[in-house]
Structures are given as C-alpha cells and as structure tokens.
Amino acid sequence: MSEALEVRGLRVSYATRSGWRGAVAGVDLRLERGAAHSIVGESGCGKSSLALALLGLVRTGGRREAASYTLDGRAWSLERPETLRELRGRRVGLLLQESAQALDPRLSVERHLRAALGAAREGAGRERVLELLARVGFDAPVDLLARLPHELSGGMRQRVQLACALATGPSYLIADEPTASLDALLARRIVTLLASLVERERLGVLMVTHDLAAAAELGGALSVMYAGTVVERGPARELLLAPRHPYTEALIAACAAREPFDEPLRGLPGAAPQGALERDGCAFAARCPLARGACRSSRPTLLKLAPGRELACPPRAEGAGR
Ligand SMILES: Nc1ncnc2c1ncn2[C@@H]1O[C@H](COP(=O)(O)OP(=O)(O)O)[C@@H](O)[C@H]1O
Numbered sequence: 001m002s003e004a005l006e007v008r009g010l011r012v013s014y015a016t017r018s019g020w021r022g023a024v025a026g027v028d029l030r031l032e033r034g035a036a037h038s039i040v041g042e043s044g045c046g047k048s049s050l051a052l053a054l055l056g057l058v059r060t061g062g063r064r065e066a067a068s069y070t071l072d073g074r075a076w077s078l079e080r081p082e083t084l085r086e087l088r089g090r091r092v093g094l095l096l097q098e099s100a101q102a103l104d105p106r107l108s109v110e111r112h113l114r115a116a117l118g119a120a121r122e123g124a125g126r127e128r129v130l131e132l133l134a135r136v137g138f139d140a141p142v143d144l145l146a147r148l149p150h151e152l153s154g155g156m157r158q159r160v161q162l163a164c165a166l167a168t169g170p171s172y173l174i175a176d177e178p179t180a181s182l183d184a185l186l187a188r189r190i191v192t193l194l195a196s197l198v199e200r201e202r203l204g205v206l207m208v209t210h211d212l213a214a215a216a217e218l219g220g221a222l223s224v225m226y227a228g229t230v231v232e233r234g235p236a237r238e239l240l241l242a243p244r245h246p247y248t249e250a251l252i253a254a255c256a257a258r259e260p261f262d263e264p265l266r267g268l269p270g271a272a273p274q275g276a277l278e279r280d281g282c283a284f285a286a287r288c289p290l291a292r293g294a295c296r297s298s299r300p301t302l303l304k305l306a307p308g309r310e311l312a313c314p315p316r317a318e319g320a321g322r
C-alpha cells in the first residue's frame with residue numbers, strides 16, 4: 001500500500017463582487033509518509049489556500065474542488081463531514097504561523113495538551129502530555145505544565161502548538177509558515193525539529209514557507225508556486241542549487257539579497273499577482289526576462305524534465321539536457 005497523501009487537480013476559489021476568483025488553479029501534490037515537501041512563493045500565490053485544502057478546510061467565502069484525494073491508498077470524499085472529521089482529527093495535523101493567537105491565554109500548557117488529547121478530566125493523561133512535550137524537544141517538560149502562553153517565548157509557544165497538532169497521532173502534518181514570526185535561530189530549531197519528526201517518526205510534513213533556507217534545511221521535495229499554480233518542482237536542495245524556472249531564480253536572488261517576499265521582487269518588473277490569472281499564457285510572462293510570443297498565448301503545463309524534476313517553462317524545458 002502506498003503511504004501518501006495525494007491530491008489531483010485541486011482548485012480553490014473565493015467569491016468576489018465580480019464572481020469567483022481562483023486562488024489555487026489546478027495543483028497536483030503528493031506527500032509521502034516519512035518525507036518532507038515544502039511550498040514556496042510570494043504572498044498571494046495560494047500557498048495557504050492549498051495547505052488548508054489538504055485538510056479539507058477552506059476559508060470563509062471560498063470553495064474547493066479536487067479531481068481526487070487519496071490517503072494511504074484510499075480515496076476520500078472531501079464532501080462528507082464524517083470523513084473530514086477523521087481526516088482533520090486523526091490523520092492530518094495542522095500547525096499555523098500564529099501560535100500566539102491560537103493558544104488560549106487563560107489556559108495552561110497542560111490544559112491545552114489535555115484538550116488536544118481529549119483527556120478532559122483533571123489529572124488524566126499527564127504521562128501522555130509529558131511524552132508529547134518531550135517529543136517536541138522540551139528537556140524538562142514538568143516545569144512547563146502550569147505555565148500560561150504569555151509565560152513562554154515565541155519558539156516555545158510554537159513547539160506547544162506542534163505538540164497539540166501531534167496529540168491525535170497523525171501520519172501527516174501541514175505546517176503553514178511555522179517559522180514566520182520567529183527569529184533566525186528559533187526558526188532553525190523548529191525546522192530541525194520537523195526534520196527529526198520526518199526521520200524518527202515517519203511523519204509526512206508539508207511546510208509552507210517564505211524562507212528558502214528553511215526549505216533546504218527540511219529537505220525532501222520543493223514546489224515553487226506562482227499565481228495559483230506550481231511552476232517548478234524537484235528535490236529541495238538540488239532545485240535551489242540549480243533552478244530552471246526564471247521565477248525560482250528571481251526568488252533565490254531576492255533571498256540572497258535578504259529582500260522579503262512580501263515586497264515586490266527587486267529583480268523583476270511588476271508585482272506578484274494575487275490569486276490565479278484568468279488570461280491565456282504563462283502567468284509569469286509579464287515579469288519574465290525570457291518571455292517570448294508563445295509564452296503569452298498558451299499556458300505552460302508542468303512537465304517532467306528529469307526523474308523527480310518538473311518544470312512549467314517551455315523555453316527552458318527545450319534547453320534541458322544542453
Ligand atoms: N477568505 C478569502 N476571501 C477572498 N479572497 C481570499 C481569501 N483568502 C485568500 N484570498 C485570496 O486568495 C489568494 C491566495 O491567498 P493565500 O492562499 O492566502 O496565499 P498565500 O498563502 O500564498 O499568501 C490571494 O489573492 C488572496 O487575496
């Protein structure tokens with residue numbers, strides 16, 4: 001049996017005054033157990049919409065559809081409430097950026113974890129709470145039990161959140177910008193921790209990030225998104241060393257210059273589109289130094305370039321193997 005979470009033809013759209021607007025425009029994605037997969041791209045390209053949809057979630061005003069959704073070899077219907085409950089509660093955990101807001105300021109660490117474990121009775125589940133805290137790297141978990149969220153650092157809160165996400169024993173974890181509010185050192189710790197969960201516990205980890213160094217550190221696969229589609233995919237470290245898509249090159253250059261992705265990328269004209277583009281042609285053509293006529297008239301599809309490498313850029317794909 002293949003142990004993987006696999007979605008095909010995933011689309012997410014949001015209702016606007018002028019009708020439905022695409023945010024994820026037909027993405028295929030495979031996350032294996034015991035493997036990592038990172039998603040990078042500028043703000044607004046659909047990363048969070050994609051990540052949430054993998055849990056069957058959609059933000060207010062949104063809708064999602066997928067041609068197929070398979071978990072560990074079994075097809076799942078994202079339309080049935082009972083399958084969604086099992087998916088979110090047991091199979092796939094979620095870790096969000098805003099850990100500070102996600103924790104209840106009135107509840108201790110122990111109460112958060114007991115709630116996540118479903119051990120509501122006072123005193124119940126203490127051993128399991130301590131075990132979870134140890135799994136996310138706390139050396140002296142007992143000292144933490146009575147603490148309130150504001151008594152913890154940002155990095156500690158994020159690890160408590162991670163412990164909550166792991167409480168139901170999921171096989172997969174979706175982490176949306178898990179390091180965004182942390183300084184470089186703490187961010188690195190979280191990524192190292194995620195990598196160790198992949199290695200030691202065979203967790204399948206999907207990480208959305210602005211940080212290419214974090215994607216390289218986590219390893220596994222990397223998908224680069226632009227305007228709701230994946231434009232390049234491959235083994236993270238290999239792809240970052242030898243990018244093929246002009247957009248990936250621009251992202252890497254911006255990261256090297258320490259420019260935040262939320263700013264317009266300096267090396268490129270124009271701004272990142274918000275959501276998918278309706279017009280024909282490559283969504284990136286307007287900003288691309290390599291664009292030629294055909295790029296503006298037909299939408300490139302993601303094609304296999306080499307084993308494990310995929311690229312949606314015909315001018316570059318033709319040059320493959322040169
Ligand atoms: N609840 C919503 N209602 C309307 N539009 C939304 C909503 N959430 C996200 N969007 C739009 O969908 C696009 C993708 O958003 P998102 O998935 O959050 O991207 P990312 O995580 O890459 O920044 C953006 O254009 C954003 O404005």
Ligand SMILES: [Mg+2]
Pocket residue numbers: 047048049
């Ligand atoms: Mg996001």
